[in-house]
Amino acid sequence: xxxxxxxxxxxxxxxxxxxxxxxxxxxxxxxxxxxxxxxxxxxxxxxxxxxxxxxxxxxxxxxxxxxxxxxxxxxxxxxxxxxxxxxxxxxxxxxxxxxxxxxxxxxxxxxxxxxxxxxxxxxxxxxxxxxxxxxxxxxxxxxxxxxxxxxxxxxxxxxxxxxxxxxxxxxxxxxxxxxxxxxxxxxxxxxxxxxxxx
Numbered sequence: 001x002x003x004x005x006x007x008x009x010x011x012x013x014x015x016x017x018x019x020x021x022x023x024x025x026x027x028x029x030x031x032x033x034x035x036x037x038x039x040x041x042x043x044x045x046x047x048x049x050x051x052x053x054x055x056x057x058x059x060x061x062x063x064x065x066x067x068x069x070x071x072x073x074x075x076x077x078x079x080x081x082x083x084x085x086x087x088x089x090x091x092x093x094x095x096x097x098x099x100x101x102x103x104x105x106x107x108x109x110x111x112x113x114x115x116x117x118x119x120x121x122x123x124x125x126x127x128x129x130x131x132x133x134x135x136x137x138x139x140x141x142x143x144x145x146x147x148x149x150x151x152x153x154x155x156x157x158x159x160x161x162x163x164x165x166x167x168x169x170x171x172x173x174x175x176x177x178x179x180x181x182x183x184x185x186x187x188x189x190x191x192x193x194x195x196x197x198x
Contacts, residue, residue, distance in 0.1 A: 013041055017146055044152055046147065057148060059183040060141035060195040066174070071135030080115045120160050127156040132198065133183060142198045155191055163189035 012021040017039035027034040035043050060068075068160045111134055126133045132142040143159070145151055151159070166173020173186030181192060 001065075017043055019146060019189075029193075042147075048140075057144075057182075057194060058197040059196055060136075060139075061183060062178040064139050064141060065136075065177060065183070065185075065195055068133065068139045068141060070133035071138060072122070072133045074081040075134055076119055078120050083111065083114050083118075120157070123163075124153060124156045124159045127151055127159065128153045134153070135197070137198075139196050141195050143193050143195055146192050146194060148194075148196075151193060155193065159187050159191045159193060166189075 011023065013024050013034055014021055015027060015029055015036040016033040018036055020036065022036055024034075027036055028040055030033075032045065033043075088144070123133060126136075127143050128151060130137070130142075131144065136142060143151055145155070163173075164186075166176075171185075176189075177183045177185045182188075184194065188194060
């Protein structure tokens, strides 16, 4: 098993800051963190300033994160229900006409599009502005960069789509958090983010 700040890949290890692989002897050790020469100056400076570093972060656990995802799903479902119901009713009423049978499929498709748009807006706003969705806030965790800073709007959008990928591969992207030393999912790896205890 690896240390709490590095991942073994054969004879290679990953920098706790940038995530790039290096030979073990090319990394400087700071407690449980392994830092490459390029990241070392900024890392040391943040340590002096008392900013959270990977070695000092307390990561959100698998079950806590899973519960937050469920809460967020319920909240979005409640908010989007009136929109989905309106399109569904419209689709069913229009489908009774032979000339408009395709409207039913279009209504369901548009409803799904609206639902995804609501999810995207929800995740992007809360992650980039608050650091956590409502579900994560309730469970006491937040999303940060690898260096402990807030994530940008662009990274929040990217993380949303990467999260969909974690779901589409039968949830394996989420399950990864149970076996990762920093509790990272696939979308955390893709976007270089961490979920930490707030």
